[in-house]
Amino acid sequence: MRDEYFSRTNSVALVMQFPDSILQNPETVRTVQSDPRLFLCPCVDLKQEIAPQLRAIEANLDDWKTVGLKIYTSYQRGSADSAELRPVYEFAERLGLTVTFHTGLCSLVLPSDQDLEGSSAAHIAKAAAEFPGVNFVAAHMDDPRTDACCRFCAEHPNLFTDLSGLFEAGYESDWDVLLPQYGGAVRAAGCESRILHGTDFCPAIGLNDVERFDEFLARIFTAEELENVYYYNALRAFPRLAAYLKEA
Secondary structure, eight states: OHHHHHHHOOSOEEEEOOOTTTOOOTTHHHHHHTOTTEEEEOBOOTTSOHHHHHHHHHHTTTTTTBOEEEEOBBTBSOOTTSGGGHHHHHHHHHHTOEEEEEOSSOOSSSOOOOBTTTTOHHHHHHHHHHOTTSOEEEEGGGTTOHHHHHHHHHHOTTEEEEEOSTTOTTSOOOHHHHIIIIIHHHHHHTOGGGEEEOOOOBGGGTBOOSHHHHHHHHHHSOHHHHHIIIIIHHHHHOHHHHHHHHHO
C-alpha cells in the first residue's frame, strides 16, 4: 500500500491506525517507521481500557513519529464530549497531539456499530470549546451533515475537517452531487482555512483514488487556497507534524 501510494504522489502522509476490532493491521507502525514521509496517528480503541493505550503511545511517541490520535466514532459507540474522553484530551494537550475523529457514514465493508449520532461534529465542537489548547479534526466532513460540520469549524479555531474517503466504490460519486455538498458547505461557512486534504487511501477496502481528489479540489478552491488545503492548513492542524518537518 505504501509503495503504491508513493508511486502516484510524493508528499507527506499521515497514517491513521485502525483498532484491531475494525481491521487488523500489525504492520502499521513498522510501515510508518520505514519511510520519512509517513507519520502516525495511533488509534484510541473505545472498546478497550484507555489509560494503558495512552501510556503505550507516550512511551513510543517519537519512535512512532506520532503527530496525533485517531478515534473511530461511528464505527465504535461513543461521542467526543463524553467524560471518558477527557483524559485523552488532557493527554493530547500535554503532548501537543491532534485528535481526529471518524465522523458520519462508515465504510461499506468494515464492521461498525453504526453510531452515526455519536460521531456528530456537534459533539466534537463541544470538546473543542472545552479544550481550546487541543486541535480536533472531524474527518470526512461528518457526511452527510457537511453544512453543520463546516459551520462548527468556522466557529472554533481549533476544529478542522477534511475532504477524504469520497470515492469509495459503491457510494455516490456524481460530481454534480458532491461538489455542491462539500464545496457548497465550505463556501457557505467560510471555513477554507480549516479544510485539510486527504484521500483515505486504502485499496484493501476500495479506497484507491489519489488523482481524482486533485481534480475535485481544483473545482472548489483557488490556486492560493489550494496551497493552504494541501499543506499549510495541515501544519496548523498538526503542530507536531510541523515540528518533525522542521527538524528534518
